């Protein structure tokens with residue numbers, strides 16, 4: 001779907017996956033005027049297909065669009081386009097337990113600009129791909145390295161929206177971490193270099209006894225939809241949840257650490273390395289809290305329990 005400066009998107013069309021034509025002087029190619037989203041469709045055992053909280057992705061794209069000076073599809077247009085795209089690709093939704101269909105909506109400044117300015121025209125695209133587990137370890141623990149040399153976001157920047165440039169800034173840190181054998185990077189805040197922010201593509205939680213803490217959303221981290229959902233699931237299971245500044249020192253005596261995101265779902269952290277020292281969690285096993293929350297969330301997403309939160313949308 002396309003739209004001009006009036007902000008009204010045309011009806012979209014379904015085309016086979018393939019390259020798209022883009023103006024060389026488009027806003028997205030020259031000034032990074034682009035946003036994306038990520039959500040998943042799961043197949044239930046009866047063959048029907050479920051989306052997980054797609055309105056949340058629509059709303060996050062709208063918030064991001066404001067920050068990036070772009071018009072965005074309405075929540076209804078967004079959700080409808082996601083539904084149509086999944087239904088047109090339903091044979092690619094894997095069977096229950098074998099993965100999911102990852103859905104990638106993109107919003108970009110496709111109109112031509114020469115001097116720095118928002119583009120005069122925008123394009124909204126959705127493509128899909130079947131996926132298995134994000135980390136090759138599956139629910140087995142991942143190993144993170146804390147990075148205080150690279151930062152993914154600074155106050156006043158664009159860290160709290162899902163704009164393409166945020167991911168450009170983490171490519172190198174992630175590449176170095178992977179070369180050293182880590183699964184991913186855990187970033188600290190750029191001002192004090194002391195407080196946890198998030199991982200390249202997921203949020204972080206620290207468990208100590210009955211208290212689950214996670215960095216508060218203060219403009220430099222992405223408000224994850226899985227993060228928000230896990231907070232509600234944890235509260236409903238009787239945990240105390242704190243959204244606040246979480247110091248890197250708290251990693252030393254945490255019981256468990258886990259990450260959340262659409263791609264990673266809930267991934268337990270087996271070890272964290274910081275300034276050359278490593279802390280291990282759960283004897284390389286999967287912590288009980290991480291396991292409990294993973295099971296509660298995935299059984300909701302896959303329609304294996306009654307949808308007590310009202311978070312799923314059945315497509316067929």
Ligand code: PMP
Pocket residue numbers: 038198199200201202203222223224225226227260261262263
């Ligand atoms: N942080 C970053 C930087 C991300 O890219 C993502 C993935 N969208 C997340 C957190 C997790 O967000 P969500 O749970 O909505 O996938």
